[in-house]
Amino acid sequence: MPELPEVETVRAGLAAHVVGRTIETARVLHPRAVRRDPAGPAGFEAAMAGRLLEGAERRGKYMWLAAGNGEALLAHLGMSGQMLVGDPDRSLSPHVRVRFTFADGGPDLRFTDQRTFGHLMLVQLRAPEGASGVSPLSTPRPRGTRANREPLGGPVIVADARTPVEVASDPAPRLLPVPIAHIAPDPLERDFDAAQFSARLRRRHTGIKRALLDQSLISGIGNIYADEALWRARLHWDQPTDTLEAAEVSRLLAAVTGVLTEALMVGGTSFDSLYVNVNGQSGYFERSLEAYGRAGQPCSRCGTPIRRDSFMNRSSYSCPSCQPANLSRRVFE
DNA sequence: CGTCCTACCTGGAGGC
DNA sequence: TGCCTCCAGGTAGGAC
Numbered sequence: 001m002p003e004l005p006e007v008e009t010v011r012a013g014l015a016a017h018v019v020g021r022t023i024e025t026a027r028v029l030h031p032r033a034v035r036r037d038p039a040g041p042a043g044f045e046a047a048m049a050g051r052l053l054e055g056a057e058r059r060g061k062y063m064w065l066a067a068g069n070g071e072a073l074l075a076h077l078g079m080s081g082q083m084l085v086g087d088p089d090r091s092l093s094p095h096v097r098v099r100f101t102f103a104d105g106g107p108d109l110r111f112t113d114q115r116t117f118g119h120l121m122l123v124q125l126r127a128p129e130g131a132s133g134v135s136p137l138s139t140p141r142p143r144g145t146r147a148n149r150e151p152l153g154g155p156v157i158v159a160d161a162r163t164p165v166e167v168a169s170d171p172a173p174r175l176l177p178v179p180i181a182h183i184a185p186d187p188l189e190r191d192f193d194a195a196q197f198s199a200r201l202r203r204r205h206t207g208i209k210r211a212l213l214d215q216s217l218i219s220g221i222g223n224i225y226a227d228e229a230l231w232r233a234r235l236h237w238d239q240p241t242d243t244l245e246a247a248e249v250s251r252l253l254a255a256v257t258g259v260l261t262e263a264l265m266v267g268g269t270s271f272d273s274l275y276v277n278v279n280g281q282s283g284y285f286e287r288s289l290e291a292y293g294r295a296g297q298p299c300s301r302c303g304t305p306i307r308r309d310s311f312m313n314r315s316s317y318s319c320p321s322c323q324p325a326n327l328s329r330r331v332f333e
Numbered sequence: 334c335g336t337c338c339t340a341c342c343t344g345g346a347g348g349c
Numbered sequence: 350t351g352c353c354t355c356c357a358g359g360t361a362g363g364a365c
Contacts, residue, residue, distance in 0.1 A: 001358065032342090036361095061359075079342080079358055095343095115342050117359065206336065215360080223358060313339080314358055 002077040004220030005263035011063045015056040017085045022103040033097035037121035060186045060219025078117025084110045125175040186220035198249040209237035224292045229255040231291035236323045291317040
């Protein structure tokens with residue numbers, strides 16, 4: 001399942017293989033793939049033709065390709081989405097949902113998605129309201145209609161991943177796709193504010209895993225890396241967020257960052273392959289998972305069999321010994 | 334408003 | 350062998 005490390009690997013592959021190229025045609029082979037685009041399949045195809053792709057960016061599990069006019073092609077891989085770049089003459093798999101060809105006649109780009117939870121849409125880019133401090137939740141979400149896709153009146157600022165990040169005291173505002181204004185910064189981006197995350201987390205009245213999966217609080221984490229990070233931090237998935245101490249949140253955040261970074265290093269080994277195939281099935285799965293999917297197998301720290309619990313209509317894996325469920329551990333610490 | 338629940342979707346695995 | 354049910358889970362949107 002594509003979470004932050006897999007999506008980042010795909011983004012890097014797109015930066016290497018399609019940024020700087022001009023789309024010739026876009027063909028929507030399954031309308032569900034563009035269901036969130038108000039222009040519909042025909043409108044999407046027409047709007048994408050002739051676009052120069054200017055940069056590849058990402059926040060959490062969303063990525064986007066700046067495409068001129070202050071707009072971008074926004075993509076979410078859902079459960080099974082892939083971005084495949086390759087010989088335009090190769091056979092078309094039955095799960096290709098959208099196909100882009102390029103004016104240079106080179107490799108094409110295919111959005112492939114067996115289970116169709118993923119989607120593409122053409123969106124407007126906008127500087128987030130309140131450069132810092134303001135919750136993304138307070139940002140209104142204008143609809144991405146054709147009408148407000150007109151070019152901006154002022155100079156158009158183009159988001160471009162190739163542009164070096166400015167560390168100046170007056171950094172240029174980062175442009176974000178309007179439909180993902182509610183998505184919080186992910187722990188690997190420069191804007192991520194650990195203190196603000198900690199404060200918001202501890203104000204919540206819910207379980208820690210539910211909070212980790214809430215993309216409006218912290219983005220990029222899915223079921224797999226949530227379990228892995230909780231295992232590392234020795235925290236139970238249902239520990240109430242309002243009982244967490246600041247030190248525990250710091251430990252958790254370090255675990256999250258560590259897991260995501262290490263997974264990214266493994267998943268990113270085939271960046272420069274022409275065939276950009278990252279669907280979460282990379283080597284990291286086979287070798288490095290400590291909790292996820294390991295029900296009944298011994299915890300690598302203490303040997304206790306990993307336990308599987310049902311949670312949010314899915315599974316949660318944890319070590320019953322290292323990650324005790326009740327709060328009594330506090331008394332004995 | 335904060336929190337929680339479910340529909341959406343398909344193919345592989347396992348039961349009988 | 351074939352049919353059935355379960356399972357995987359990110360997100361939007363609605364319920365409460």
